[in-house]
Amino acid sequence: MGMIGGSQEAFIGAVHRRGSQLDGEIELVCGAFSSSAEKSKATGEALYLPENRVYGSYEEMILKEKELPEGERMDFVSIVTPNHVHFPAAKMALENGFHVVCDKPATLNLAEAKELKKIIEKSGLIFALTHNYTAYPMVKEAKHLVDSGQLGEIRKIIVEYPQGWLIDLVEATGQKQAAWRTDPARCGAAGAIGDIGTHCENLIEYITGLHIKELCADLTIFVEGRMLDDDGNILIHYDNGAKGILHCSQICNGEENDFNFRIYGSKAGITWHQMEPNTMVFRTRDEGARIIRTAVGQLSPAANAHTRQPAGHPEGYVETFANIYRNFAFALRARWEGKAQDPLYDFPGIDEGIMGMAFIENVVRSAQDNTNKWTKFEL
Amino acid sequence: MGMIGGSQEAFIGAVHRRGSQLDGEIELVCGAFSSSAEKSKATGEALYLPENRVYGSYEEMILKEKELPEGERMDFVSIVTPNHVHFPAAKMALENGFHVVCDKPATLNLAEAKELKKIIEKSGLIFALTHNYTAYPMVKEAKHLVDSGQLGEIRKIIVEYPQGWLIDLVEATGQKQAAWRTDPARCGAAGAIGDIGTHCENLIEYITGLHIKELCADLTIFVEGRMLDDDGNILIHYDNGAKGILHCSQICNGEENDFNFRIYGSKAGITWHQMEPNTMVFRTRDEGARIIRTAVGQLSPAANAHTRQPAGHPEGYVETFANIYRNFAFALRARWEGKAQDPLYDFPGIDEGIMGMAFIENVVRSAQDNTNKWTKFEL
Amino acid sequence: MGMIGGSQEAFIGAVHRRGSQLDGEIELVCGAFSSSAEKSKATGEALYLPENRVYGSYEEMILKEKELPEGERMDFVSIVTPNHVHFPAAKMALENGFHVVCDKPATLNLAEAKELKKIIEKSGLIFALTHNYTAYPMVKEAKHLVDSGQLGEIRKIIVEYPQGWLIDLVEATGQKQAAWRTDPARCGAAGAIGDIGTHCENLIEYITGLHIKELCADLTIFVEGRMLDDDGNILIHYDNGAKGILHCSQICNGEENDFNFRIYGSKAGITWHQMEPNTMVFRTRDEGARIIRTAVGQLSPAANAHTRQPAGHPEGYVETFANIYRNFAFALRARWEGKAQDPLYDFPGIDEGIMGMAFIENVVRSAQDNTNKWTKFEL
Amino acid sequence: MGMIGGSQEAFIGAVHRRGSQLDGEIELVCGAFSSSAEKSKATGEALYLPENRVYGSYEEMILKEKELPEGERMDFVSIVTPNHVHFPAAKMALENGFHVVCDKPATLNLAEAKELKKIIEKSGLIFALTHNYTAYPMVKEAKHLVDSGQLGEIRKIIVEYPQGWLIDLVEATGQKQAAWRTDPARCGAAGAIGDIGTHCENLIEYITGLHIKELCADLTIFVEGRMLDDDGNILIHYDNGAKGILHCSQICNGEENDFNFRIYGSKAGITWHQMEPNTMVFRTRDEGARIIRTAVGQLSPAANAHTRQPAGHPEGYVETFANIYRNFAFALRARWEGKAQDPLYDFPGIDEGIMGMAFIENVVRSAQDNTNKWTKFEL
Known part of the structure; x- marks a missing residue:
C-alpha cells in the first residue's frame, strides 16, 4: 500500500x-x-x-x-x-x-x-x-434482518448524525480538520451534508436497499462567517413508499459523533447507535425487545465475519476501517489467485460513491428551492 | 370535582x-x-x-x-x-x-x-x-435552563414522539382507545398529529417560548383502512431562526411512548426522554455532559415545586396529572382567598389549547399541499 | 384509615x-x-x-x-x-x-x-x-420467572442498595430523616442494614423463595460521630447452595437510591434497577438478552395486576405503596364479603417482618464476630 | 517481535x-x-x-x-x-x-x-x-481523579467481573479456551479468580494505589466436573481503612464480560464499565453527576496519551493491548536512545505480576479456611 x-x-x-x-x-x-x-x-x-x-x-x-x-x-x-x-x-x-x-x-x-x-x-x-460505518458487525446484522424479512415491509426510517464540534468558527482558528471541511474548493458543494450526511444516505441504502425517490431539504449555516451548511434536515420519500427523516449537524452542542438509525417495518423495528456500536435493539409491539450484541448468540455470517473479539470485548471505530481494508485485501488476493470475490467480505465501491455525490447535489438543489416541496432524486 | x-x-x-x-x-x-x-x-x-x-x-x-x-x-x-x-x-x-x-x-x-x-x-x-407532559420536574428544569440563558441562543430543536401501538388496524378489533382516536368525527382532522403531535408542539413552546413561523409537513396513513394519519414528519422554522424537526408516529413498531426532545443552543444542549423522565442530560462541547436528575443537587424552584420524592425514588406519569390538578387546586384556593395565583404553580390553559388546534390545522394544510414547501403558521 | x-x-x-x-x-x-x-x-x-x-x-x-x-x-x-x-x-x-x-x-x-x-x-x-419495593410490576415478573423455572436452578444472587446521602454527619444538622435513622433508640441495632439492607433481604426472599443459611458480614461506620453502621457488605450462603452478595451503604457518594438485583440461574439471569423500575433484562448465554418492560408483551398476571398505565407511561415509587394499600383494601373487602383473599393481590405481613428483624440481628452478630467466618442464620 | x-x-x-x-x-x-x-x-x-x-x-x-x-x-x-x-x-x-x-x-x-x-x-x-484493562483512557482518567484528590479519601470499592460463558462444562466439549483455563496444571491454583479476578485486583491497585490488608473469600465450583472455581466473592479490607467487595464469575448466565468498578470517596464517586469503556460517571451528592468521555473536554494528559480517536469514535479492547505494546516500544526506544522512560507511557511489569499471583494464593488460602474470617494478605 x-x-x-x-x-x-x-x-x-x-x-x-x-x-x-x-x-x-x-x-x-x-x-x-x-x-x-x-x-x-x-x-x-x-x-x-x-x-x-x-x-x-x-x-x-x-x-x-x-x-x-x-x-x-x-x-x-x-x-x-x-x-x-x-x-x-x-x-x-x-x-x-x-x-x-x-x-x-x-x-x-x-x-x-x-x-x-x-x-x-x-x-x-x-x-x-471507505464508507466505514457500514462495516460494523451490527450494521451487517441489520442488513441481514432486513434482507431475511424479519422487519417486514419497511415503513419509516430515521437516520441522524448530530455532531457539535463546529458550534463556532473553528475554521478561523487554524484547525486543519475544520478548515478544509468548510471550504467549498476542497470539500465540495456541501458541508455537514457532504461530510456526514453522506454517511446517513449510505448506511440506509446499504441496510435496506431502498432508494430515495424524492426529498425535501432544509440546510442552514448557523455560524456566521461559515461558507457551507453546518446543519441539514431532510424529509425523504423512498421508492417503496417508506417515509424518512435524515438529519445531520455540526452545531448540536455537546454531541460527539452520534450517528444512529431507527428502521421500522411492519413486523419489527431496529435501533442502533454508532457510539455504542456493539449493541442493536430489535423491537416488536407484541413480543417486546431483544438486545442484539456483537458476538452474542446466533448472529448472521456477515456479522460474525466482521467481528474479531468474543462477547463483551468492545470493538470500535478502527475495526470498521480494518474490515474494509481486510476485505479489499481478500478481493485482491482472490483476483491474484483467480478466484471470485466472496460476497461475505463486501466493501463499498464507486456505485456507492456516485450515490453519495448524487445525494449531495440533490439535497443542495432541494435546499436552494424554497418553493417546490419535493425534489425528485436525480442520478 | x-x-x-x-x-x-x-x-x-x-x-x-x-x-x-x-x-x-x-x-x-x-x-x-x-x-x-x-x-x-x-x-x-x-x-x-x-x-x-x-x-x-x-x-x-x-x-x-x-x-x-x-x-x-x-x-x-x-x-x-x-x-x-x-x-x-x-x-x-x-x-x-x-x-x-x-x-x-x-x-x-x-x-x-x-x-x-x-x-x-x-x-x-x-x-x-391537561397537557400533562410539561408538568414533569425535568421539563420545568429545561424551561429554567432556557429562560436563564444557559443554553444560549436556541438553534436546533428535535422533538419526537414515536409509538408503535397502531401498526395494524387495531380500531377494527373493537379496542376503544384506538376506535375514537382514528375516527375524524370524534377526534378531529388529524390522527397521530392530533393525539401526540400536539404534545410535541406544546412541550417545545413551553420550554423555549419559541413560536413556529412556518412548517413543511409530510403525513402518512400506513395502515390500510385507517382514516387518519398514523405518521407525521415535519420540518419547522421557528420565529427566532431556529430550525426544528418534529415527528410523531403510531406505527414505529415496538416503540412504546418514547416522547423526547433535544434542544441545542449556542452555549449548550439538553436531551430528555419521557420514558426515563427523571433524567435530563446537559451537554457542552468544551466541558462535557452533566446528568441532571429529579431531586439531586441544586435545581430550579420550578423543578422542586413539582417533585414529591427524594432522589432516586422514581416519579412518573401519574404525577404529571397530579401536578396539574394540584396547581389548579392552588389556583382555585388562591381565588377563594382573594390572592394572586403563584406563577410557580403554573398549568396550561386555553391559549395552549388554541395553539394546539392551530398546529393541527396548519400541519394538515401543509401536508395537503404538495407543491409549496413552506406553509406559514396561521393562528 | x-x-x-x-x-x-x-x-x-x-x-x-x-x-x-x-x-x-x-x-x-x-x-x-x-x-x-x-x-x-x-x-x-x-x-x-x-x-x-x-x-x-x-x-x-x-x-x-x-x-x-x-x-x-x-x-x-x-x-x-x-x-x-x-x-x-x-x-x-x-x-x-x-x-x-x-x-x-x-x-x-x-x-x-x-x-x-x-x-x-x-x-x-x-x-x-410496607416492604414496598416488592410491589413493583417488574419484581412480580421476576418472581414469576423464577417460580416458572425460566431461570433454572438459582446459583448466584447479587443484591445492592447503595445510597450516598449520609456521606457526612447529616444527623448533626437537625435533618429529621437522618436524626432518627442513625439513633439506636429509635431505629434499632443497625443503621444502613436496618433501613435499606432489610429491603435487600426481603426482595430476594420474595423473588426466589430462598432462605439465608449462613452469612459473613462486615459493617462499618465511616462518618465520625455516627452511632450505627453506614455501610455493610455481606457474603451469603442460601439454603439451596446458591451464593450471594448483599451490600448496602449510605456513604456511596453520589448514589441516589440505586437498589438493584442480579439473579443468575442455570438457565438464565435477570437484572433490575429500582431507579428505572419498569425495565428488567433477561439474559441467556446462548440466545442473548430480552428487555422486559412494564405493560409490554405477554407478562404474568401478577405483573399486570400491579400495573396501572399502558406501555411507556412510567410508573414509579408511589405506585408501590398504592399497590400494597390497594391489595390490603382488597383483603379487607374480601373479609367483609366473606370471601378468600386473592393471592394475586399479595402484600407483605408479619412473617416478612420477623425475617427482616432476624436478618438485622444475624448480620449484627456476624459483624461483631471477627473470628468465625460463617454465622448460622437464626430465626 | x-x-x-x-x-x-x-x-x-x-x-x-x-x-x-x-x-x-x-x-x-x-x-x-x-x-x-x-x-x-x-x-x-x-x-x-x-x-x-x-x-x-x-x-x-x-x-x-x-x-x-x-x-x-x-x-x-x-x-x-x-x-x-x-x-x-x-x-x-x-x-x-x-x-x-x-x-x-x-x-x-x-x-x-x-x-x-x-x-x-x-x-x-x-x-x-499485559494487564490490558488498565490501559483504557478512562482508567487512566480514574487514576488521575484519585491521585489529584478529586475523590477525597477512598472509603468503598466495588469491583466486579461477571461472565457467563462457563455455565456448563464447556471444557468437556473440546473448546480450547475453556480447556486450559479450567485445568490446574496449565492455569494454576484458581479458575475464575486467576483468569479474571486478577484483573479486578490489578485495576483497583492501579487506580487507587491501595493495597489489600486482609480478605475473606468464598469460592465455588458450580458446574459439576469442573476442577477450579467458577465463581468467587470476596470481602476486602484495604490498608487505608477502605472496605471492598470483589467478585468475579464465569457462571453469571448471559453476562458477557462486564468488568466494572465503583469507587467512592469522601468527596465523590466514580463508576466505569469495561463494556462501554469510553464512558465514566463522576458523582457527588451535592452537585450531581458528570459524564466523562474519552476525548471530550479537558482530560488528564494520561487519558489523552492513550486515546487515538476524536470524541464519539469508539475505541475498544484492541486499543488496550496497542497501548501497552506502544508504550513498551517507547520504553525500548528510550533505552536505545539513552533516555529515561516517560512515566506518561506506563505499562504493568513484574511487580504487578507478583501482586496478582499473591492475590490468587491469598484468596485460595482464605477460601479454604472456613473458620477464620479474615486472612491477612501475604506477599
Missing part, C-alpha cells in the same frame, strides 16, 4: 494506517503524505519508511513505484486527502495500473464520480470507498 | 382520577362517566359515589349540581371524553358557573378553541388543559 | 398518604400525626381533616375512634412513625380491633416482631408491612 | 498481534506459535512470515534468533501461551538477552513470579505484563 495524504497532523490518515495494519494483511510500503514535500518526508520517517519510498507528490509516487519490480512496488494506493484531490489521484493511480482505496466522499462532485466510474471500469482494477 | 367521561373501560379517566386524588387537595364528588347511563352508574358505584351524584349525562350533572348548596356541589368539572365532546361540555359547565379541567386537545377544531376562549373570558372562570 | 405519625415534615407519611389515596379505595379519616399535639393538629388541618378527628396521640386516637359507630370510625391504622413506635402502636391498635398497615422494619428488634406475630394471630386481624 | 504461542485457533494471540501492529511501532518478525511444529508453521504462513523465521519451539526460536545479526533478529518476545509456559519462556528469553512482553497472570504461582523478578533484575531487560 502506498498512501496519498495522511501527514502526521491529519486525522483520517492515521485511521487508515491503523485500520489497514490491524490484521496483518497489508503493509505500508510508501507514501506521498502531503502536498508539502517536507511534511511528507517527516511523516515517512515517523512511520519507519525507507527514505526512497517517501515521495513529494502523489504523481511522483505513482510514476516511481510503477518502475519498481512487481512484489516490491506498492499494489494499491490509499487516498486520504481532502476531497478535491480524490479524483485526480484515483484517476492517475488507476491509469497506471494501481488499485485504489479512497476515503469518502468519492470525489468533489457528481460529474467527477461518474467519470471515475468509467475510468475504473476501463482499468479493470479494484476500487474501494 | 365532577367528572365528565372516564367510564371504567376508558384509559385517561382513571389517570385523571388518580392524578387528582394523589395530593388530597381534590375530592371526586360526582360524575357523568359515560354517554350510557348504565355505564355511568356502574362506574359511579365502583368509585363509591353516592347514587344520587352519578348522572346519566353531563348536561344533567351540570344542571343538578348547580342546584346543590355551595360547599356540597362540585366546584369544577373534569372533562375526559373523546375530543368532540370537549367543547360543548366545557361551554355548558362554564356558562353554569363551573371551572373546568379539560383533557387535550382542547376541542375538535381551531374555531371551537377560539370560541371557547371567549366563553372562558366571559365567564371569568379557571380553565386548565 | 387513621394515620399514626406522618406529620408534614416527615418523608414517609406523605408517601403513605399518596399511596393509599391513589386508587380511591381508601379514605384518610383521622390521624395522630405527631407526638407533638400541635404538629398533629397543623398536619390535620393541612389535610382537610375535621378537627375532632385529629388526635394528640395514637393512644387517644385508638380509644376515641373505637367509640365511634361502625362505618364512621376508621377501619385500620397506618403506622408511619420511627421504628421504636411500631410495636406499641400496632399492639394497641390490634388489641382494640383495628387492622394495621405498618412501615418497615416491623419493630425495633426481633423479640418484638415475634411478640407482634402472636398478637396479630390472637386478634385475627390483617397486618400489612 | 517474536511470538511464543498464539496459533491460529488461540484467542489471545491474535489480540496481541493486532495490538502490537496497530501503531506501526512493532513488526512481527518470527514466531513459535504452538507446541506443535505443524501448527506453528501453518500459523506462520498465514501471517506471511518467511519460513525460516517460524520455529517449532520457543527454545529453538530464542537460540536461533540470538544468532541473527542485530537489526535483523527479534528485539523481544511476546509470550501468549497458557500460564504454565510463561515462566520458563520468559526466563529463557531474558537469559538470552531478549526483552519480554507476557500475557497475565505472570506465572503459574507466586514463587515463580518472585523468581522471575530476580531474573528480570539480573538481566536488566524490560518486562511488560
